[in-house]
Amino acid sequence: MITNAAPIVTRRMGYEDSHTLSRYLETGGYDGLKKALTMSREEVADEVNRASLLGRGGAGFPAGRKWSMLRSAPTSYLVVNGDESEPATFKDHLLVERDPHQIIEGTLICAYAIGASQIFIFCRGEFALGLERLQQACNEAYEIGAIGKNIFGSSFSIDLVIHPGAGAYICGEETALLESLEGKRGLPRIKPPFFPAVQGLYGQPTVVNNIETMSNLPWIVLNGGDAFAALGAGSSTGTRLFALSGRVNRPGWYELEMSKTTFRDLIFDPTLGAGVKEGRSLKAFIPGGVSAPWFGPDELDLGLDQDAVGKAGSMLGSGSVVVMDESTCVVRAAWRITRFFHRESCGQCTPCREGGDWLEQILRRIEEGNGREADLDLLMDVCDNIAPGLSWPPQQTTICVLGPSIPSSIASSIRMFRDEYSAHIREGRCPMGSHR
Amino acid sequence: MAHLSPENLERAAQLISLYPKDRSALIPLCHLAQSQDGFLTEEAMQDIARLVGVTPAEVYGTATFYDMLHTEPVGTYVIAMCTNIACLLNGAFELLEHAEHRLGVHVGQTTKDGKFTIEEAECLAACDTAPCVQVNHRFFGPLAPESFDALVDDLLSGRLDDVVPPHGVLNRVERTVGLVSDRENEVAQ
Numbered sequence: 142m143i144t145n146a147a148p149i150v151t152r153r154m155g156y157e158d159s160h161t162l163s164r165y166l167e168t169g170g171y172d173g174l175k176k177a178l179t180m181s182r183e184e185v186a187d188e189v190n191r192a193s194l195l196g197r198g199g200a201g202f203p204a205g206r207k208w209s210m211l212r213s214a215p216t217s218y219l220v221v222n223g224d225e226s227e228p229a230t231f232k233d234h235l236l237v238e239r240d241p242h243q244i245i246e247g248t249l250i251c252a253y254a255i256g257a258s259q260i261f262i263f264c265r266g267e268f269a270l271g272l273e274r275l276q277q278a279c280n281e282a283y284e285i286g287a288i289g290k291n292i293f294g295s296s297f298s299i300d301l302v303i304h305p306g307a308g309a310y311i312c313g314e315e316t317a318l319l320e321s322l323e324g325k326r327g328l329p330r331i332k333p334p335f336f337p338a339v340q341g342l343y344g345q346p347t348v349v350n351n352i353e354t355m356s357n358l359p360w361i362v363l364n365g366g367d368a369f370a371a372l373g374a375g376s377s378t379g380t381r382l383f384a385l386s387g388r389v390n391r392p393g394w395y396e397l398e399m400s401k402t403t404f405r406d407l408i409f410d411p412t413l414g415a416g417v418k419e420g421r422s423l424k425a426f427i428p429g430g431v432s433a434p435w436f437g438p439d440e441l442d443l444g445l446d447q448d449a450v451g452k453a454g455s456m457l458g459s460g461s462v463v464v465m466d467e468s469t470c471v472v473r474a475a476w477r478i479t480r481f482f483h484r485e486s487c488g489q490c491t492p493c494r495e496g497g498d499w500l501e502q503i504l505r506r507i508e509e510g511n512g513r514e515a516d517l518d519l520l521m522d523v524c525d526n527i528a529p530g531l532s533w534p535p536q537q538t539t540i541c542v543l544g545p546s547i548p549s550s551i552a553s554s555i556r557m558f559r560d561e562y563s564a565h566i567r568e569g570r571c572p573m574g575s576h577r
Numbered sequence: 578m579a580h581l582s583p584e585n586l587e588r589a590a591q592l593i594s595l596y597p598k599d600r601s602a603l604i605p606l607c608h609l610a611q612s613q614d615g616f617l618t619e620e621a622m623q624d625i626a627r628l629v630g631v632t633p634a635e636v637y638g639t640a641t642f643y644d645m646l647h648t649e650p651v652g653t654y655v656i657a658m659c660t661n662i663a664c665l666l667n668g669a670f671e672l673l674e675h676a677e678h679r680l681g682v683h684v685g686q687t688t689k690d691g692k693f694t695i696e697e698a699e700c701l702a703a704c705d706t707a708p709c710v711q712v713n714h715r716f717f718g719p720l721a722p723e724s725f726d727a728l729v730d731d732l733l734s735g736r737l738d739d740v741v742p743p744h745g746v747l748n749r750v751e752r753t754v755g756l757v758s759d760r761e762n763e764v765a766q
């Protein structure tokens with residue numbers, strides 16, 4: 142059942158001019174910030190705690206708890222993660238282009254609550270239009286006194302800088318993002334000691350939160366944390382923006398109440414995905430970005446719920462769902478995802494750098510028809526070397542979790558479609574007839 | 578020959594002033610240089626190095642980490658074609674093959690007339706328009722072989738000049754305000 146919970150972060154998307162200041166102000170824009178400024182910092186943080194808002198960037202860590210871990214220091218930063226590069230994820234892109242003021246208002250509320258000294262919004266460099274709109278919104282927010290000195294007449298002052306990325310998936314990882322923001326190559330830092338809350342940007346305590354996480358804050362402040370927590374179930378509160386793509390009739394973004402809606406609803410409901418393309422049957426789907434293990438038709442009735450998906454052996458991750466149909470070659474799909482990780486590995490850790498390379502080569506030769514009988518065991522063995530035991534969530538053998546994410550698609554697709562892999566090897570060609 | 582123009586030097590100074598430490602402006606300045614010349618010339622990298630207080634080798638070493646930053650000349654239009662999962666499932670490799678054929682170059686190459694460079698891209702975060710491409714970082718999709726050809730024709734005839742500006746992503750991004758809050762909050766160097 143799809144609930145008719147009103148949208149939170151996409152509530153202005155019906156307007157052609159949702160990105161403009163005038164539309165924003167007409168629709169309650171900056172009221173959340175104004176209200177927050179009449180509250181104490183602790184009261185604002187308390188509302189966010191009561192909302193149980195989980196981070197929307199992929200790891201799903203509670204935002205309120207993250208803020209409370211910030212070491213107190215004269216200088217601290219809020220860095221907003223808008224690098225959005227997890228394949229099949231396109232929700233932050235939407236928010237940046239279509240409601241930049243909402244992001245800015247959210248960051249100001251967060252900065253006020255945590256007592257930050259400066260805000261940086263790290264926006265994926267490829268979002269040329271998004272960067273234009275975000276900067277325009279930032280300029281306008283200064284003009285109306287929402288950013289800068291003595292915001293809306295209060296004693297709260299802060300500056301905000303829009304920072305363009307330059308194209309590197311790894312810069313979505315929070316410590317790599319900070320390196321990049323310092324003008325360096327995006328190499329993830331070792332945690333500990335470099336937990337951003339302790340030693341982040343320029344060595345100062347830093348909160349890193351996702352764009353969508355920030356976009357929820359104006360609503361939470363205006364309506365109260367309890368109203369947010371009343372939506373969803375368990376730890377998965379509120380609504381969430383899901384990105385649906387692949388072999389589905391109506392690919393797109395859908396903001397849905399968490400937990401209450403299932404994958405089957407998302408993919409098949411006529412008002413949402415409207416089913417698999419060309420009337421084909423569903424073969425498999427990825428529940429949360431390509432770092433997540435795949436699911437099959439048996440998991441369709443799981444709710445869009447962080448804990449439920451976790452228990453079933455995968456993750457809701459970045460909220461992106463990819464549909465594969467009966468004509469999809471799973472070897473080719475797993476190979477392309479693996480090639481992505483291999484290319485984007487920063488190269489610091491051996492399991493990720495070397496393992497990714499080997500896995501890509503083996504998958505390629507299977508898909509090209511040159512696979513060997515022992516290749517499937519070899520694939521599983523290399524996967525096990527990267528993420529010992531292939532447990533979920535994976536054990537971490539590397540500096541960041543890019544490496545341990547590589548086995549996700551390979552191990553899950555071999556478990557589900559071993560026969561199809563074997564047929565490639567036996568027949569010396571792709572039985573699905575795809576050619577690359 | 579291609580040092581940063583006086584105008585861009587002024588913009589560079591403004592960008593640097595936004596950050597507590599100058600080096601943070603390194604990547605924005607690279608974008609600026611690319612909107613001027615299409616790629617990072619050696620002279621521009623020397624300018625950037627001087628402006629943010631690092632060596633030219635550090636600018637080069639940093640820039641080469643990032644997909645968007647080019648240290649070699651590229652065509653007037655860089656067509657970045659996504660072949661990642663959602664696009665793959667909707668015919669991206671077939672489209673890429675068509676593009677190579679239509680333009681007579683392989684991925685990574687530039688046409689003889691210097692008009693087009695084809696790149697294979699990772700997910701561009703526009704998967705609902707798969708298969709999609711970016712031309713100089715402006716989105717087009719979903720594309721079929723025929724609509725790809727139409728796109729190429731439109732680019733050649735100048736019909737898309739307003740939609741697809743030259744290289745660089747900061748061409749139309751303008752910060753009109755400086756920092757105003759208390760500077761005492763800044764990091765002690």
Ligand SMILES: Cc1cc2nc3c(=O)[nH]c(=O)nc-3n(C[C@H](O)[C@H](O)[C@H](O)COP(=O)(O)O)c2cc1C
Pocket residue numbers: 195196197198199200201202204207222223224225226227310311312313314315316349350351352354541542543
């Ligand atoms: C390889 C890798 C890529 C990531 N990419 C992104 C990203 O593009 N956007 C994002 O918000 N978080 C990304 N994350 C998660 C961030 O490290 C971080 O957890 C997140 O930005 C925190 O924000 P949140 O708590 O609001 O979710 C990535 C993590 C890893 C390991």
Ligand code: SF4
Pocket residue numbers: 311328329485486487488489490491493494539540541542543544545
């Ligand atoms: S796991 Fe991979 S991407 Fe992450 S730090 Fe290690 S080598 Fe780099």
Ligand code: FES
Pocket residue numbers: 228229230659660661662663664665699700701702703704707709
């Ligand atoms: S997979 Fe092509 S844009 Fe996302």
